[in-house]
Amino acid sequence: MEKTIKAELILENGMKFKGSAFGYIKETVGEVVFTTGMTGYQETLTDPSFAGQIVTMTYPLIGNYGINLDDMESRKPFLKALIVREKCDMPNNWRCEMVLDGFLKQNKIMGLEGIDTRALTRTIREKGCMKGIITTRVDDLTPSQIKQKFDTYTNVYAVKEVTIDKPYTVNGIGTHLAVLDCGIKQGILRDLSKRGCKLSVFPAFTSAEEILDVNPDALFLGNGPGDPKDIPEVIETVKALIDSGKPVLGICLGHQLISLALGCNTTKLKFGHHGGNHPVKDLQTGRVYITSQNHNYVVCDLSDEVEPTFINVNDGSIEGIRHKTKPIYSVQFHPEASPGPLDTQMLFDRFLKIIEEVKTNA
């Protein structure tokens, strides 16, 4: 039997899960969510959308193929902590360059293993997302300490934390996209780049003028963490860009920001959609695709200007919208996958086609 450092997860509702600490040992507070993907823990770890969250993997064996430098979705992990049933200390894969434990240590991310992750998942399913504390001071925190920790937790600055400092360009000979980086995954940029796009990537809080200065063919908004309503300034930027008449396209948080800018609403799901097995239906063709998803907020109350393009087959929630007259199109799920199924890759082509049409008509 190996020796371990004991640690526990304390939920807002008082439930405790006892396990062992790994990675970088520190006390951490975050919003506890779960993801059901069976592969792709590395992409999940480095997805900036998880900023501020404690991510629970429902699949019990995590770290089996280690960590490599090729599959990173951002420059570093932004999540608060990772909870697994069992981490793998002896991974194997021809691309394996680091062990999960070491990767977390290096990036100062707390890990918790050996808890009943299914019980935790079921708790979140029943009670909804909750804040949680992971601590090695097992049975040692007083109620007031716990309360204080929960009270001081906030995730409203998540986009500020994950966005880039200054703009940069990815060269390409095709469509020129201005990309607003609210925590965008490398996967999206890769997929656009692969299709020849020139990408002008801006920090999230760049003004509309500055963006329009590079005279892009369209604006692209990617994924990112938190509540879209926490960044009203970005919504204003989107409104300004919409008014410019340029096509506006979005994925995930980008989709929510566009929807808010078009007068729709967003609401928080009980426990979100996190995983690679969510069926969405293309309302135009009736085809159903299995998609990768990672969101806690969802678009609702569509304004008259927009119509839904995709819905979730499981719960009927809105998975995509388009403007009835303008070239504005966005989806909630992740066509870039990483991690997850590649079934909706054609959406990138659909995006680019919308831009092409605008250009041709102009």
Place this chain on the structure above:
Amino acid sequence: MPKDSSIKKVLVIGSGPIVIGQAAEFDYSGTQACQSLKEEGVEVVLVNSNPATIMTDIGMAHYTYIEPLTVDFLEKVIAKEHPDSIIAGMGGQTGLNLSCELYDKGILDKYNVNVIGTSIASIKEGEDRDSFKRLMERTNQPIVDSDIVTDVESALSFAESIGYPVIVRPAYTLGGTGGGIAKNEAELREICTQGLHLSRVGQVLIEKSIAGWKEIEFEVMRDGAGNCITVCSMENVDPVGVHTGDSIVVAPAQTLSDYEYQMLRKAAIDIIDSIEIKGGCNVQFALDPNSFKYAVIEINPRVSRSSALASKATGYPIAKVAAKIALGYNLDEIKNAVTGKTFACFEPTIDYVVLKFPRWPFDKFFGAKRTLGTKMMATGEIMSIGKSFEAALLKGIRSLEIGQYGLDRKSSAMRSIEELKKRVQVPDDERLFDLAEMLRRNYRVEKVCDITGMDPFFINKINNLVKLEEELKSMKLEDFNEENLRYFKEKGFSDKAISRFVGCTPPDIYKLRQKYDIMPVYKMVDTCAGEFEAVTPYYYSSYDMEDESVISDRKKVMVIGSGPIRIGQGIEFDYCSVHSIMALKKAGMQTIIVNNNPETVSTDFDTADKLYFEPLTEEDVLNVVEKERPDGVILQFGGQTAIKLANFFDEMNIPIYGTKPEQIDAAEDREKFDEILEKLNIKRPKGEGVWSIDEGISVAERLGFPVLVRPSYVLGGQGMEITYNKDELVKYLAEAFEKDSKNPVLIDRYLSGREIEVDAICDGTDVYIPGIMEHLERAGIHSGDSISIYPPQHISDEIKAQIMDETKKISVELKVIGMINIQFIDYNGELNIIEVNPRSSRTVPYITKVTGVPVIDIATRVMLGEKLKDMGYGTGICDIPNVVAVKVPVFSTEKLPQVEVSLGPEMRSTGEVLGVGYNLHNALYKGFLAAGMTIPQKGSTIVATVRGKDHEEFVELAKRLDKLGCRFIATSGTAKAIANAGIDVKTVKKISEGVPNIIDTIRSGVVDLIVDIPKKANNKTSDGFKIRRTAVESSVSLITSMDTFTAMVEVMEKHIDRDKLDIFDINRDMRK
């Protein structure tokens, strides 16, 4: 699209008898498909030759034909029932091939039968090697360098161009029959010849060996609208080279990064989309462990063993959904029955590790060559579910019932490191234990990976367990505390394993667990990793925090299943378990099943009210009992697996429904049983248990040779032999005592009479016999391997009355409540009892269908306390039907190199078929045909090698065959006997006489039937053994019993016109 309303009556073809490569998984998927179709208001016409299945039950389909699975008979059914549609992919490779044949011969067109689900064109694209290759090219999918050849010379020249080793895969065969890896020209010549012969279309594929690549499978579904999902990925722990049916398989794939996983998933979907699958499909890949290179190995456009595993592993009912797709539904229109909330159009995600272990028949066929390769050899499998790989592995090992509770195996421990090193490089059934032993001796992990080709991820996990086993060996009982004991339990160690390593008893550990409250909890298999609430209670144990199994206060009964399919314990027991559950449900009970076989109907998510997927060991079952606190447990239907728990349950004061453990013991304990027979004045062949060779000789001499010898606790006649003289006896006893010196060997006088078998139900007072069955072959051949006839044709009324009388006496004396199976011998008009099994037997499904008596239903109700008299079945013997039904055994010995094939006291068959007719010969004709035997005709060639004492009997039959126009080939002795009778015979050389000899004659393909009556079985060096092996390996029909041969001749003399034979719907046509 909603349901296609033009579909009103659908033909479903089953997979026929259980053989290696095609087992109970098709009863599971076929049953599910029938139910799924019926739910939609569609009429179902079912044809399957296998009477042991649940799908062929009365009422399961609207019209059920247990008829030979040949195009002729299928046409008869189509002509009679006029189905408007046929679904091709539900009956394994057999069903698929037959559907293609019906299509090719224009029969489907002739009767206006539409193929629903995956089309014949799609099937052919996936199945035919050549079009598969073109398909792969079209979809830009890499395949392994390969070429299709139709002759050996082309194979050799192609192999030369790509380099050895090469793999040989025959087209259209099941379980990879006839394939193999050839390392050089000589091997290729041999394997290729056989493969060409076995392939229905005379094609084999020669491909470059990619041994050492990872083998990954995906189960994929697609609907008519083109929506695609993957149900499950699976990774073989053994790399490419071992048939997936013989590999330890883990689900989901463990060692693939998301990039690799999605690459293969996309490939799988692109392929099935390209050929427009409508239903389920299995896609197998090889993945280079050192790059993104991969290759598509094969696709199976139908339900399969893997689809059954994927269904059980995830909870996603593939066959059910495939049937709905065939009716026109799209995936997003089909509800996920497990959650009741989501739709079939999603991908299951699981939060546990699933392992599948093959169950090989080498314990029965100890002389077999155990090397695993591209030909499947396992008869069955188990599945285990755990929170970790280690826990699933240990659960899996103990589910196999091979006497192992951990990785520490005696036979491996006795081998030298050099020997182990040599052994692990050639996969066999002991490889896991051998490599664990190497790790135990500190052989480097990296090197083990290197020489076995297994992924270091798996080897490291195995090494973890080895280290823990070693740690346990250094511990004493007092070293355990709550924390470390919980740790070992979490890792999957059973109390028995811990106690063996520590040197205490399982109860010691159990008491400690009680003290520290270390009890398992039960987690749900819900298709969605807990994301949605599930309604179908399907559980596995885990040492964890939260228990999800909600215990009701309804009256409840637990049924113990029969575990993996093996020789002697087949699908029949699953049939019984399932029927018992149905009866219990009808009686208003909550039903709970515990079983670990993923191929079966009993482990379908909606068979019982609650399903526990667990090993069937004392501890694992006790845990469920303690959790559920059932009102009673039923053991009678789970074969020996369940029965052997009886004493333990008794000790633990767990209530058992039906016959009590001490009574079971009385029937199985020879001395106690002899006392009972003596008291009842019932005869049995004289015999005794002996503890030494000397004692054995004196007993045998007193009884008089030949004597029947066997170990005392046996299943399926394991280790049983007839010895004709002292030398044979001494040899047998020496081997038996070496294997097990703690139990006696039983020696019985051998009576060569007519064998009779009854299944009876007893309520403690009255006895009801649904049917008396007569065996075609004389006593001495295991009942499971004999042709069984119902109603009996040669038994006098006096004997019948005596059977009734003795059955009643024994049943009442043994206080049987429920089922009893008794075997008698009618020895010159004198009735002897040879065996009593106080449990359900392998003939129950057969007799149920033929008589229409719901045997298990009655037995279950009796066990719950009802009386036969009150049930309206009367007491006595059931009415005789208006047909004769014969059960004919089917063997898989061609797939097991160096295994004896002649009939004897040891059971060897894997499955059975039924032949039904208005008279015995019509029934036999169909039975032979259904079993795949060639019935010789005018001009047929028969090869004969008959032992001396049977020459006289044989020559009489030869005369009759001569009249029928058959030709004979024989070796000198038999040839002389035939010639002396004035019959033309061609003499061939014996093997020792040089070439060409009898083996070459058989291989040349000119022989229609081989009659080989052996002097003695199991002698690998004898000519007879080699002749028999050559016969089965060349797919030539073989008869090894004079009685079977006589029956065959009688059938031939009837000149039966196949076109005029009736077919019988078992729902309607069997009884007056």
